[in-house]
Amino acid sequence: MDYAKSIVDRAMRSGCDEAVAQAFYYRTSYLKIANSKVDSIVTKDEAGGSLFVSRGKRVFSTNIDGLTDATIAAVVRNAKTSVAKLTPKDDYYGIADGPFKYGAPESIDKELSGYDNALLSDIAYAAINSALSTGADNVAGTLIISRSRGTTATSKRVHGLEDSVYARLSLRAFVKGFSAQNVTAAKRLKDLKPEALGKSTTELAGMAASHGQIKSGTYDVIYLQQPAGLLFSMVNEMACVGSVETGGFLAGKLGKDIANKKLTIYDDGASNRIISAGRFDAEGYPTRKTPLVSDGKLLTYLHNNSTATKYKTKSTGNAGLVLPEPNALVLEHKNSSGSLDRLVSCVDKGILVTNTWYTRFSNYLSGDFSTVPRDVAIYIEKGEPKFAIKQVDVGSATGIRISENIFRMLKNTVRSANDTIQTGSWDSDGYFVTPSVLVTGVRVTTA
Amino acid sequence: MSIQERADIAEYAVAFADKLGFDYCDAFVEGVTGRSYAVEQGKLNGSSYYEKAGIRIRLVKGRRLLTFSTNKFEKAAIASIISGYRGFNGVDTVFSGEKAQRAKYKVGERKRLADADVLADLLSLDKTLAKRKYIKFRSVYAGVGKSDTFFVNSDGSRIESSLPSAQAFASIIVGGGKETRQRSMQFGGIGGYELLDPEKLEEKVLDEAKALLNVIENGMRLSQHELRDVRNVVIAPEISGIAVHESIGHPSEADRVFLREAAQAGTSYLTKDNLGLEIGSPVVTIMDDPTIPNSNGFYLYDDDGVKAGPRTLVRDGVQDELLMNRAYAHFLGKKSNASSRSDYYSNEPLVRMANTYLKPGNATLDELISEACDGVYIKSFMEWNIDDTRSFSRYQGSEAYVIKNHRLGKPVKNYQLETKTIDFWHAVRLVSNEFELFLGNCGKGEPMQGVPVAMGGASALLSFGR
Numbered sequence: 066m067d068y069a070k071s072i073v074d075r076a077m078r079s080g081c082d083e084a085v086a087q088a089f090y091y092r093t094s095y096l097k098i099a100n101s102k103v104d105s106i107v108t109k110d111e112a113g114g115s116l117f118v119s120r121g122k123r124v125f126s127t128n129i130d131g132l133t134d135a136t137i138a139a140v141v142r143n144a145k146t147s148v149a150k151l152t153p154k155d156d157y158y159g160i161a162d163g164p165f166k167y168g169a170p171e172s173i174d175k176e177l178s179g180y181d182n183a184l185l186s187d188i189a190y191a192a193i194n195s196a197l198s199t200g201a202d203n204v205a206g207t208l209i210i211s212r213s214r215g216t217t218a219t220s221k222r223v224h225g226l227e228d229s230v231y232a233r234l235s236l237r238a239f240v241k242g243f244s245a246q247n248v249t250a251a252k253r254l255k256d257l258k259p260e261a262l263g264k265s266t267t268e269l270a271g272m273a274a275s276h277g278q279i280k281s282g283t284y285d286v287i288y289l290q291q292p293a294g295l296l297f298s299m300v301n302e303m304a305c306v307g308s309v310e311t312g313g314f315l316a317g318k319l320g321k322d323i324a325n326k327k328l329t330i331y332d333d334g335a336s337n338r339i340i341s342a343g344r345f346d347a348e349g350y351p352t353r354k355t356p357l358v359s360d361g362k363l364l365t366y367l368h369n370n371s372t373a374t375k376y377k378t379k380s381t382g383n384a385g386l387v388l389p390e391p392n393a394l395v396l397e398h399k400n401s402s403g404s405l406d407r408l409v410s411c412v413d414k415g416i417l418v419t420n421t422w423y424t425r426f427s428n429y430l431s432g433d434f435s436t437v438p439r440d441v442a443i444y445i446e447k448g449e450p451k452f453a454i455k456q457v458d459v460g461s462a463t464g465i466r467i468s469e470n471i472f473r474m475l476k477n478t479v480r481s482a483n484d485t486i487q488t489g490s491w492d493s494d495g496y497f498v499t500p501s502v503l504v505t506g507v508r509v510t511t512a
Numbered sequence: 513m514s515i516q517e518r519a520d521i522a523e524y525a526v527a528f529a530d531k532l533g534f535d536y537c538d539a540f541v542e543g544v545t546g547r548s549y550a551v552e553q554g555k556l557n558g559s560s561y562y563e564k565a566g567i568r569i570r571l572v573k574g575r576r577l578l579t580f581s582t583n584k585f586e587k588a589a590i591a592s593i594i595s596g597y598r599g600f601n602g603v604d605t606v607f608s609g610e611k612a613q614r615a616k617y618k619v620g621e622r623k624r625l626a627d628a629d630v631l632a633d634l635l636s637l638d639k640t641l642a643k644r645k646y647i648k649f650r651s652v653y654a655g656v657g658k659s660d661t662f663f664v665n666s667d668g669s670r671i672e673s674s675l676p677s678a679q680a681f682a683s684i685i686v687g688g689g690k691e692t693r694q695r696s697m698q699f700g701g702i703g704g705y706e707l708l709d710p711e712k713l714e715e716k717v718l719d720e721a722k723a724l725l726n727v728i729e730n731g732m733r734l735s736q737h738e739l740r741d742v743r744n745v746v747i748a749p750e751i752s753g754i755a756v757h758e759s760i761g762h763p764s765e766a767d768r769v770f771l772r773e774a775a776q777a778g779t780s781y782l783t784k785d786n787l788g789l790e791i792g793s794p795v796v797t798i799m800d801d802p803t804i805p806n807s808n809g810f811y812l813y814d815d816d817g818v819k820a821g822p823r824t825l826v827r828d829g830v831q832d833e834l835l836m837n838r839a840y841a842h843f844l845g846k847k848s849n850a851s852s853r854s855d856y857y858s859n860e861p862l863v864r865m866a867n868t869y870l871k872p873g874n875a876t877l878d879e880l881i882s883e884a885c886d887g888v889y890i891k892s893f894m895e896w897n898i899d900d901t902r903s904f905s906r907y908q909g910s911e912a913y914v915i916k917n918h919r920l921g922k923p924v925k926n927y928q929l930e931t932k933t934i935d936f937w938h939a940v941r942l943v944s945n946e947f948e949l950f951l952g953n954c955g956k957g958e959p960m961q962g963v964p965v966a967m968g969g970a971s972a973l974l975s976f977g978r
Binding site: 095097098099100102103104105106107108109110111112113124125126127128130131140143144147148150151152153154155156181182183185186190203205206207209235236237239244246307310311312387388422423424425426427428429430431433434435436437439440456457459460461462463464466491494510512 | 583599770772781
């Protein structure tokens with residue numbers, strides 16, 4: 066049964082001006098790795114959906130718990146009465162007018178979609194054993210495999226089907242008091258490569274032969290792909306017009322110079338290689354790869370149909386159920402030094418940061434924030450890695466903190482390596498396609 | 513489907529698993545309903561309603577823990593899940609022996625959530641804020657809802673709860689000239705709409721806005737030399753709260769200490785080898801108590817079915833209890849202290865905090881400031897962070913004042929308290945007799961689970977480099 070269309074039809078019959086419905090089924094398993102073993106497996110199995118309606122510029126959204134006739138009827142009844150009680154949203158301009166053509170859906174990998182606990186366990190131990198044989202003292206992580214099917218229908222002639230499966234493996238390796246964490250994800254089992262992740266993560270954690278201390282001050286910082294993704298994806302998040310209107314750092318910056326001229330930032334919801342990409346957004350508008358920053362300038366904000374109409378532009382395919390949401394970050398830099406080693410050789414006094422977390426803003430409008438290197442950080446002097454930074458003698462802590470301003474960071478991103486990969490982080494739901502980047506003049510404080 | 517019908521299915525699941533010879537089984541049923549509104553810059557940007565229910569089943573056989581959740585309340589599907597259990601080569605999980613509990617509890621609503629005109633109150637708050645030209649950006653959000661749960665396990669526990677909740681958030685950016693300052697606030701707890709008194713909310717947000725404006729208009733920047741010379745710092749309950757949560761509560765979670773959470777929310781400076789560490793001065797006692805009425809982290813029984821009570825994390829400066837679920841209690845040869853919580857039926861319960869606070873002493877705030885003589889008083893924060901082991905933290909003063917000659921002076925714009933955990937808590941010289949809790953949502957696990965918590969307690973005088 067086409068639940069999404071049925072829900073939309075019911076909502077429209079109840080008197081709504083517009084309706085968007087999604088119906089989905091998913092099965093997702095989370096395998097936890099702790100102390101170099103499989104710790105536990107959690108499996109979620111759920112069917113449900115969502116409904117967005119508008120009536121007289123009043124907008125309302127709700128979930129649908131279970132796809133039964135009775136549930137759907139109750140949800141539509143509730144939506145009808147609830148939307149009538151709201152105040153109008155004067156700047157609401159409606160959902161996207163379809164129909165739209167979407168590309169052919171990707172085929173689903175049968176090996177992944179038919180996964181069971183044995184496959185989960187095999188993948189996990191492939192990564193664990195690889196890390197241990199490379200020299201890890203301890204390994205932790207999460208393996209997620211998710212299979213989902215969903216349909217989206219709207220009252221504006223949109224109907225789309227998304228069918229997906231992916232695996233995402235996050236691994237943290239501890240080596241002699243230092244740690245590193247990496248994430249790999251794939252839509253096909255053969256592309257996941259858990260052994261390679263185990264090996265590379267362990268090698269990163271153990272890359273320094275010695276450790277030492279630095280002083281608080283200004284350093285040039287190389288962010289590996291994961292921290293680069295975490296930090297630069299804040300641009301995508303804050304480019305969503307909802308963030309702009311409520312005091313995000315890109316408010317009033319459209320068309321202005323905000324970044325290094327050689328830095329390009331995209332918001333990509335469409336590329337097949339990106340795990341989170343889909344063919345259409347939450348209102349069925351085709352997703353795309355949107356240039357956000359090019360030649361130093363902020364080119365656009367991210368829109369759904371309603372906000373695009375308000376700002377007299379076109380949707381960027383970023384509709385969430387209510388407000389625009391970011392897709393994946395894609396970062397490119399025209400000034401590539403070549404390998405990571407070559408990028409390191411460009412640094413006179415600096416730090417190689419392999420991971421960050423707890424990025425917090427003191428002021429979203431000014432763009433002032435700080436972030437904490439979570440895993441091993443390497444001090445670089447005269448183009449050579451010198452030692453792993455160890456300001457506190459506790460576990461794998463580095464004991465340094467980075468204090469930045471988003472615009473200073475964007476302007477001072479002067480080079481990249483040619484090591485672009487797709488990655489993610491525990492600290493973010495999103496995915497990033499980025500090389501390692503060099504940011505000059507970064508303020509660092511130490512414990 | 514009623515909670516009783518769902519409870520019957522939970523009972524069926526446990527009985528079925530028992531029949532199949534599982535070492536342990538529990539089933540947790542949750543039904544949640546709620547509605548929320550977001551008003552931003554005068555516009556109703558979001559209005560939503562949710563109603564969801566599901567069941568989580570945990571099974572242990574041969575010391576292997578598997579967890580399943582579904583929103584399909586069908587006996588046949590649940591029987592199939594349980595029969596289809598397949599173990600794995602991995603970590604041993606054994607639950608501590610605990611007394612079987614039979615309980616039914618609920619929190620009342622002095623002002624019924626169902627009757628509350630939440631949207632009208634938000635719009636009114638927005639309108640009031642809009643009249644203040646110095647408030648450049650404003651976002652207010654409120655959500656009210658209820659969670660009904662039923663827990664049954666193969667040890668004979670049966671626990672039913674009904675917890676209403678009311679939550680509001682406000683975020684403002686105050687500007688004067690070229691300078692802006694931002695503040696986010698959270699209100700409410702477990703209970704009825706009385707927890708979101710519109711007049712009190714308005715007063716609080718306006719007070720905060722005025723305080724930020726005062727910092728902008730009258731605040732001073734300390735030079736690097738002056739910042740280095742700050743030896744005495746008085747922290748208000750909001751700062752005590754974030755510090756106890758981040759640098760004491762999290763590292764006291766047993767799953768961090770023993771590295772189960774190492775790839776997600778991180779590790780701890782506590783290890784199996786340094787339990788009982790002298791973490792602070794003798795005036796420091798830090799508690800975590802889920803049973804505080806109407807608090808944001810309120811519960812009486814945890815998700816393992818264990819009866820909750822206050823936990824002493826630090827007693828007179830010395831690390832005392834770890835936060836434990838039944839698995840870690842067994843591992844440590846102890847009884848659980850009821851720290852097992854999930855944010856929702858579909859996620860696994862993890863070791864979590866509830867309401868964490870610095871236990872009050874006998875001094876007044878004035879005495880702390882007078883005793884400080886010269887220094888800085890930090891009343892609130894905006895930016896904060898801490899490292900993976902919880903050893904090195906920073907709290908950026910949002911509203912802070914110079915203390916000069918035993919009195920509060922001008923606001924300070926650029927004070928950051930950035931210290932090692934061990935130095936922070938050893939610097940505590942005097943603790944006030946105040947007690948105030950602040951709300952938070954605490955993230956952990958993968959998938960990320962945000963559970964409601966509170967943090968705070970007393971003010972404290974910290975003297976560094978004595």
